[in-house]
Structure formats: structure tokens, C-alpha cells
Amino acid sequence: MKKILFIEDESALQKTFGEVLGQAGYEVISALDGEIGLSLAKEKKPDLILLDLILPKLHGLEVLKGLKEVEETKDIPVIILTNLEGMAEIEKAIELGAKGYLVKAQYSLGEIVQKVRDILPE
Amino acid sequence: MNFENILSQFDIQGQCKKYGISIWQHPQFLFIVMGVVIIISALLTYTIGTKYINDPYTVALLVLILAVVLFIISTIITQSFERLAEASRMKSEFVSIVSHQLRSPLSNLKWSIELLMSGKINSISEKELEYYKILKENSDRMTELISDLLIVSKIETAKLPIKNSGFSLAELTEELINFFRPLIMASNIEVTFKPDKSLSKVFADPSQIRLVVENLLGNAIRYVKGKGAISIKLENVKNHTLFEIKDDGVGIPKEDQKFIFQKFFRSKNALRHQTQGSGLGLYIAKAIVEKSGGKIGFKSEENKGSTFWFTLPINKK
Numbered sequence: 391m392k393k394i395l396f397i398e399d400e401s402a403l404q405k406t407f408g409e410v411l412g413q414a415g416y417e418v419i420s421a422l423d424g425e426i427g428l429s430l431a432k433e434k435k436p437d438l439i440l441l442d443l444i445l446p447k448l449h450g451l452e453v454l455k456g457l458k459e460v461e462e463t464k465d466i467p468v469i470i471l472t473n474l475e476g477m478a479e480i481e482k483a484i485e486l487g488a489k490g491y492l493v494k495a496q497y498s499l500g501e502i503v504q505k506v507r508d509i510l511p512e
Numbered sequence: 513m514n515f516e517n518i519l520s521q522f523d524i525q526g527q528c529k530k531y532g533i534s535i536w537q538h539p540q541f542l543f544i545v546m547g548v549v550i551i552i553s554a555l556l557t558y559t560i561g562t563k564y565i566n567d568p569y570t571v572a573l574l575v576l577i578l579a580v581v582l583f584i585i586s587t588i589i590t591q592s593f594e595r596l597a598e599a600s601r602m603k604s605e606f607v608s609i610v611s612h613q614l615r616s617p618l619s620n621l622k623w624s625i626e627l628l629m630s631g632k633i634n635s636i637s638e639k640e641l642e643y644y645k646i647l648k649e650n651s652d653r654m655t656e657l658i659s660d661l662l663i664v665s666k667i668e669t670a671k672l673p674i675k676n677s678g679f680s681l682a683e684l685t686e687e688l689i690n691f692f693r694p695l696i697m698a699s700n701i702e703v704t705f706k707p708d709k710s711l712s713k714v715f716a717d718p719s720q721i722r723l724v725v726e727n728l729l730g731n732a733i734r735y736v737k738g739k740g741a742i743s744i745k746l747e748n749v750k751n752h753t754l755f756e757i758k759d760d761g762v763g764i765p766k767e768d769q770k771f772i773f774q775k776f777f778r779s780k781n782a783l784r785h786q787t788q789g790s791g792l793g794l795y796i797a798k799a800i801v802e803k804s805g806g807k808i809g810f811k812s813e814e815n816k817g818s819t820f821w822f823t824l825p826i827n828k829k
Contacts, residue, residue: 400620403623406623406627407623410623410632473619494615494619495618495619495658499623499627499630500626
């Protein structure tokens with residue numbers, strides 16, 4: 391079963407996504423802040439990371455930078471899943487190596503699961 | 513600008529009350545004061561100058577004092593402009609922060625409803641599905657309103673990202689007609705769109721122009737009552753492309769027409785026939801078209817229909 395690390399501080403979203411991605415056949419690992427997310431990525435070596443930007447302890451872009459700097463996590467695809475839609479954030483995330491940038495308000499659950507499937511077929 | 517408009521510009525007391533500032537912070541009032549001071553000082557300088565023509569020190573001192581007074585007044589005017597600009601910036605920033613903060617709980621709500629509606633947690637009855645649909649529609653409306661508010665705040669702080677490129681307006685229109693197809697069918701509307709094959713590409717930001725076309729097409733569909741027709745025309749006019757959308761809908765009352773592109777304005781007719789809508793769509797459309805180097809306008813007759821149009825520069829590359 392492919393593993394997805396979901397770094398998101400909203401526990402309600404963790405719950406909804408855990409359920410949906412679980413049903414879609416993925417194992418979901420939750421991290422509620424940036425620091426935990428970064429250490430779980432190194433420890434569990436997930437196949438994909440869904441990353442929020444506004445996170446406690448460590449900002450999402452810092453997490454992304456940290457992931458790309460370390461040999462063991464640098465090749466894990468990262469999709470940014472946030473409600474920030476400023477050009478500055480989008481450009482920075484892509485520059486740091488994010489595989490995708492999704493604005494939560496613009497997608498349905500089904501569409502996000504599809505994006506995950508596109509990058510990580512079961 | 514007619515005479516009434518000019519007069520309303522000078523309603524200084526009213527404006528002070530409206531913006532919550534004192535009369536000594538009102539730029540127009542300060543300009544008038546400065547004008548009066550300049551006239552008086554010119555007269556005084558002339559009078560005193562002719563009287564003390566043999567005493568250049570007195571004249572120089574007088575000119576110096578007047579220069580200081582004028583300098584103080586202009587400093588106050590500049591500060592009052594800065595205060596107004598700062599207040600406007602804070603307002604837009606506030607809207608932007610609040611909108612972002614509202615988006616997260618709304619995403620939670622939207623996705624939880626979608627999960628419930630999918631029936632993957634528990635099987636749901638027809639009745640339950642009906643209520644979930646109401647919840648979903650309303651959370652979608654709030655999401656749309658917040659997105660509109662965010663665009664407005666970006667327009668007002670000049671932070672709307674514009675990435676111009678050459679693209680086919682005809683293809684974009686076709687795509688959006690297909691996007692609205694279910695609503696078009698459900699509303700029993702006939703949409704005609706036959707773009708000219710020789711049409712040039714336009715030069716603008718496709719993601720922003722998508723908002724404009726989406727808005728005009730969405731409005732036309734919403735305000736056509738019962739069985740109606742919408743026709744869309746695209747043609748090259750000199751170095752611009754003209755997009756025109758004509759409907760035989762409810763139209764806009766004459767007295768509302770001058771306000772139609774204003775923020776949050778909703779025509780009486782719109783309110784009577786369609787309760788949804790934020791009154792931001794046309795304001796956003798106008799801002800985007802004008803920022804793209806085009807023009808936007810309309811003609812409308814109540815109960816007969818409306819024709820909205822906009823132009824965009826042709827891609828020269």
C-alpha cells in the first residue's frame with residue numbers, strides 16, 4: 391500500500407482526507423505541524439507528501455526546503471495544498487521543487503484524489 | 513461631469529463624516545485654505561512691498577514667513593493624503609486576511625459535506641441527500657463570495673497578478689459554454705456561438721479573462737427568464753477583438769444602469785429575479801478588462817434584454 395504523508399494543522403481536514411484517501415487505497419500518515427512533518431518524512435519515507443503552507447512551528451515552504459535538502463527525502467513528490475494563492479508563494483513553491491500547487495477552495499475532494507492518483511497510481 | 517457632480521465633490525462636511533476625519537485632515541478643504549492663503553499673501557506682498565520698497569529686509573522676511581506657512585499647509589495636505597491611502601490599504605488588507613481565514617473552515621465544511629454526500633461513510637436517504645445539497649450549494653456560494661472579495665482586494669491594492677500571453681478567446685468561450693452546459697440545458701436556453709475562423713488571438717491573461725467571460729455568460733444565463741436565447745459574437749475591430757453577448761432576459765432598469773459596474777451594486781431587477789449574487793462580478797470584469805488594455809460596456813432595456821461587450825488587444829507577436 392502506497393504511503394501519503396499529510397502535513398496539515400486542521401484536524402478536521404486530516405480526518406476527512408484520511409477517510410477519503412484510505413478508501414482510495416492509500417495509507418495516510420498525519421502530521422499536525424511542520425516540524426513533525428519533516429521528521430516523519432525522514433522516518434517513514436512516504437511515496438507522496440501533501441503539504442499545507444500555514445503551519446505551526448515551521449512554515450510549509452521551510453518544510454519543502456528541508457525536504458529537498460536531504461538526500462533521503464529529496465525525491466519524494468510534494469503537492470502543496472493550501473488556501474494561499476499569491477503568485478509569490480506559488481513561484482517559490484515551484485522553485486523549491488513542488489510537484490503541484492492546489493488551492494483548497496478551488497477543488498472538490500474527488501478532484502484532489504484524482505490529482506494524487508495522477509502522481510501516485512495505486 | 514455635470515454641475516451636480518462637481519458640487520457633490522465639494523460636500524466637505526459630508527465627506528468628513530463619511531470617512532471619519534476632521535475638517536483639518538480633508539485634502540480638498542486644505543487645498544481651498546492654501547488657495548486663499550496664496551491669494552492673500554500675493555496681495556499682502558504687493559501692498560507691503562510697495563510701501564516698504566526701500567526696506568528689502570522687511571519684504572524678504574514677509575516672503576519667508578509666507579513660504580513657511582505654505583510649506584506647513586502642504587505638509588498637512590500630504591499627510592492627510594497618506595492617512596487616506598493608509599486607511600484604504602488597511603481596509604483591503606483586512607478584507608484579504610478575513611477572506612483567507614474564512615477559507616479554511618469553509619474548505620473543511622465543503623469537503624466534509626462532499627464525503628457525506630458520496631455515501632462512502634453511511635448510506636444516505638433521498639431526503640438526507642436533498643439537505644446535503646442545500647448545505648453544499650450554500651458553502652459553494654460562500655466560497656465564491658470569498659474568492660470574489662479576494663480578487664477585489666487584489667484589484668484595490670494593485671496586486672492582481674497579470675500574466676499576459678496570446679490565446680484564443682474563441683476557444684476559451686467555447687470551453688466556458690461547455691462548462692455551463694448543464695445550467696444552460698436546465699434553464700432551457702439556446703446559446704448561439706459561431707466564431708469567425710479568421711479571428712486573431714488576443715493578448716491578455718487567460719486566467720483573468722476566463723473570469724470575465726464566466727461572469728458575463730453566467731449573468732446572461734441567470735437573467736434569461738424561462739425559455740430564452742443568448743447569442744455570442746466575436747469579431748476583429750481594428751487592433752482589438754470585440755466580444756459581445758446578447759440575451760433576451762430581464763434587462764436592467766434605466767435608473768440602475770449607471771451603477772451597474774459599481775462594487776456590491778445589484779439591480780432591482782436582479783434582486784427580483786435572482787436572489788444569489790454578490791454584486792462583485794461586473795466590478796471585477798471591468799477592472800480586469802481595463803487592466804488588460806480593453807474597454808467594457810453594455811446596452812440594456814428592461815424586460816427586453818441586455819447586450820454586454822468588451823474588447824481586448826490583438827496579439828501582435
